[in-house]
Amino acid sequence: MSVQIWTYIFVALSFSLYIGIAIWSRAGSTKEFYVAGGGVPPLANGMATAADWMSAASFISMAGLISFLGRDGTFYLMGWTGGYVLLALLLAPYLRKFGKFTVPDFIGDRYYSQTARLIAVFCAISVSFVYVCGQMQGAGIVFSRFLEVDFTTGVLIGMAIVFFYAVLGGMKGITYTQVAQYCVLIFAFMVPAIFISIMMTGQPIPQIGFGSELTEAYGGGYLLDRLDGLSEQLGFATYTEGQRSTQDVFFITAALMFGTAGLPHVIIRFFTVPNVRDARKSAGYALVFIAILYTTAPAVAAFARTNLINTVSNAEYEMVPEWFSKWENTGLITFDDKNNDGIIQYVGDPATNELNVNRDIMVLANPEIAELPNWVVALVVAGALAAALSTAAGLLLVISTSVAHDMMKRTFMPNISEKQELAYARISIFVAVLISGYYGINAPAYVAQVVAFAFGLAAASFFPAIVLGIFQKRMNKEGAIAGMIVGFTFTAAYIIYFKIINPAADTADNWLFGISPEGIGSLGTVANLLVALAVAKFTPQPPAEVQEIVENIRLPGETIPR
Amino acid sequence: MSDSSANSYWKANIRLVLSLLFVWFFISFGCGILFVDALDTIRFGGFKLGFWIAQQGSIFVFVALIIIYIRAMDKLDDKYNLESSNEKDSAASQESSK
Numbered sequence: 183m184s185v186q187i188w189t190y191i192f193v194a195l196s197f198s199l200y201i202g203i204a205i206w207s208r209a210g211s212t213k214e215f216y217v218a219g220g221g222v223p224p225l226a227n228g229m230a231t232a233a234d235w236m237s238a239a240s241f242i243s244m245a246g247l248i249s250f251l252g253r254d255g256t257f258y259l260m261g262w263t264g265g266y267v268l269l270a271l272l273l274a275p276y277l278r279k280f281g282k283f284t285v286p287d288f289i290g291d292r293y294y295s296q297t298a299r300l301i302a303v304f305c306a307i308s309v310s311f312v313y314v315c316g317q318m319q320g321a322g323i324v325f326s327r328f329l330e331v332d333f334t335t336g337v338l339i340g341m342a343i344v345f346f347y348a349v350l351g352g353m354k355g356i357t358y359t360q361v362a363q364y365c366v367l368i369f370a371f372m373v374p375a376i377f378i379s380i381m382m383t384g385q386p387i388p389q390i391g392f393g394s395e396l397t398e399a400y401g402g403g404y405l406l407d408r409l410d411g412l413s414e415q416l417g418f419a420t421y422t423e424g425q426r427s428t429q430d431v432f433f434i435t436a437a438l439m440f441g442t443a444g445l446p447h448v449i450i451r452f453f454t455v456p457n458v459r460d461a462r463k464s465a466g467y468a469l470v471f472i473a474i475l476y477t478t479a480p481a482v483a484a485f486a487r488t489n490l491i492n493t494v495s496n497a498e499y500e501m502v503p504e505w506f507s508k509w510e511n512t513g514l515i516t517f518d519d520k521n522n523d524g525i526i527q528y529v530g531d532p533a534t535n536e537l538n539v540n541r542d543i544m545v546l547a548n549p550e551i552a553e554l555p556n557w558v559v560a561l562v563v564a565g566a567l568a569a570a571l572s573t574a575a576g577l578l579l580v581i582s583t584s585v586a587h588d589m590m591k592r593t594f595m596p597n598i599s600e601k602q603e604l605a606y607a608r609i610s611i612f613v614a615v616l617i618s619g620y621y622g623i624n625a626p627a628y629v630a631q632v633v634a635f636a637f638g639l640a641a642a643s644f645f646p647a648i649v650l651g652i653f654q655k656r657m658n659k660e661g662a663i664a665g666m667i668v669g670f671t672f673t674a675a676y677i678i679y680f681k682i683i684n685p686a687a688d689t690a691d692n693w694l695f696g697i698s699p700e701g702i703g704s705l706g707t708v709a710n711l712l713v714a715l716a717v718a719k720f721t722p723q724p725p726a727e728v729q730e731i732v733e734n735i736r737l738p739g740e741t742i743p744r
Numbered sequence: 745m746s747d748s749s750a751n752s753y754w755k756a757n758i759r760l761v762l763s764l765l766f767v768w769f770f771i772s773f774g775c776g777i778l779f780v781d782a783l784d785t786i787r788f789g790g791f792k793l794g795f796w797i798a799q800q801g802s803i804f805v806f807v808a809l810i811i812i813y814i815r816a817m818d819k820l821d822d823k824y825n826l827e828s829s830n831e832k833d834s835a836a837s838q839e840s841s842k
Contacts, residue, residue, distance in 0.1 A: 248799075253780075253795055253798060255799070256776060256798040256799055259798070259800075259802075260772050260798065260802050263802075263806050264802065264806055266806065267764070267765070267768045267806050270810045270813060271761045271765065271809075271810075271813055272761070275817075389800060392791075393788075394789070394790055395790065404789075404790030406791065406792075422784070422792055422795045423784075424780070428777060428778065431777050432773060432777050435772065435777060436773070439772075459817075462818075463814055466807075466813075469806060469807050473804070473806070473807050476803055477800050477804070480800060733750070736750075736754050737750060737753065738821055
């Protein structure tokens with residue numbers, strides 16, 4: 183059977199599964215809609231968190247990025263996993279004990295201020311919107327390449343599916359579809375990785391194959407040595423050596439870690455488990471499930487890079503395999519025969535290099551490059567869609583709760599009934615789907631860049647405010663508000679300047695302390711912390727009942743009133 | 745729970761978190777970034793040590809840190825008799841789903 187038929191089968195099967203789950207898990211109350219009734223078992227929540235977290239970027243782009251960045255790709259690997267240590271140790275258990283629905287709930291109550299609540303709403307909505315547009319775009323790319331539908335139609339199909347189960351089931355529907363989506367995506371990621379690992383190194387575990395010797399067919403020798411050799415020979419940077427400055431890698435890693443711990447769609451997942459112990463446990467499960475993919479990704483990156491060089495370097499253009507021309511049609515691979523010899527010169531020097539490969543296609547093209555069976559290729563497509571849709575749904579829920587719960591119920595219309603609130607939540611998710619779909623189709627040119635935005639902003643706004651709210655009883659509303667505004671504004675201004683206003687200046691010489699816009703969120707986090715602490719020192723203590731809340735969230739279980 | 749035992753519970757918690765975060769920082773930012781070139785001179789199998797820690801080893805350590813944290817906190821909760829109120833919470837959630 184052809185790749186396309188297999189793809190239709192897998193996509194149809196996985197989509198009907200998601201829809202089935204959505205119908206089974208309809209939400210009846212706001213508590214079910216916002217936090218799945220607070221009754222999700224930790225194992226299921228761990229899987230759902232992993233799917234929520236691993237987006238189109240993790241599934242489709244990350245291994246490809248690493249395969250072109252080499253060792254520098256480390257900041258994605260460590261940044262996007264190390265943040266879970268912060269989340270598990272500093273945030274998850276306390277936020278669960280606090281036991282409300284959203285991040286602005288915590289900020290607003292802990293800092294006894296509607297201003298703080300609204301700032302948090304603003305941050306949550308802007309972070310989530312930036313992020314969700316990327317997911318819709320990811321889904322669109324996958325549809326247009328593999329189902330050969332128009333890009334716009336692809337985004338529309340994605341929107342329809344997410345809309346269906348997010349509006350119907352709220353958090354409850356999203357949670358259980360995410361569990362299914364995790365299973366689909368991890369299976370889809372691992373199967374080709376294992377296949378390729380066996381093929382290239384004879385070792386079925388990709389994590390070990392990564393450090394093993396290549397089989398005779400691939401020329402023998404350790405994989406990484408071979409890759410270093412090939413890279414040097416063709417004038418690319420040595421794979422296992424770093425190219426970026428140490429301080430830049432340091433700050434990017436930190437920004438991604440703080441950002442991970444501050445992303446509202448991940449944080450709210452910990453409101454859905456029954457108690458504090460389960461919150462801790464599910465953070466552990468989540469990282470285990472994420473680590474399966476994240477420790478495989480660098481291996482996939484090295485396999486894919488080696489394979490790509492072996493296949494296309496000095497190959498005759500007339501003889502290239504079918505996948506090459508298919509990706510050429512989408513414009514994601516371009517070949518320009520500069521010296522008219524009909525042979526592909528793939529080299530590091532831009533003057534003589536004839537081939538450009540878009541980094542995002544490496545994972546999707548990898549099974550084809552390795553000539554794996556058609557059903558494996560189709561499986562990867564279903565996995566990529568699962569990754570994009572699960573994250574999109576989680577983000578849309580954050581937007582909807584921020585509007586319906588934090589803005590309507592808690593701020594402007596405190597008297598609405600639960601039924602009305604639920605209706606508002608559904609309407610706002612509907613509007614959010616439409617807007618994100620629109621931006622998914624009419625993406626601004628810099629959409630890939632704005633992912634750095636989401637992380638930087640989450641890092642510089644939420645992370646310090648929440649951590650201080652738990653660990654610093656003396657922290658008051660003046661400090662927290664000043665910190666969030668300074669951190670958010672500083673980070674946003676720096677990124678907007680280098681990415682949108684003056685992209686030509688985006689070079690290491692012009693950066694503050696040599697920190698690229700991707701890493702600036704970590705400096706924003708520090709600025710937020712320092713400003714908050716300084717301002718709090720010179721302003722009045724928080725009221726006694728707020729200090730009581732802090733004492734209370736530090737202890738798990740029901741505390742016995744004294 | 746009395747103030748003093750709440751206090752010593754919190755202090756034990758902070759000690760645990762700080763020591764785990766020290767390891768977290770040392771492995772990721774230390775071995776994975778700052779000393780990576782020095783560690784790269786050591787080889788095992790097909791890996792340079794620094795490169796391996798940066799791309800894989802650190803992630804295994806992160807998982808281990810969270811598991812240690814979960815175990816240690818559960819023990820600490822038991823020691824201070826901080827039972828998570830399972831029954832109460834699940835009863836509440838059943839009520840709301842009616």
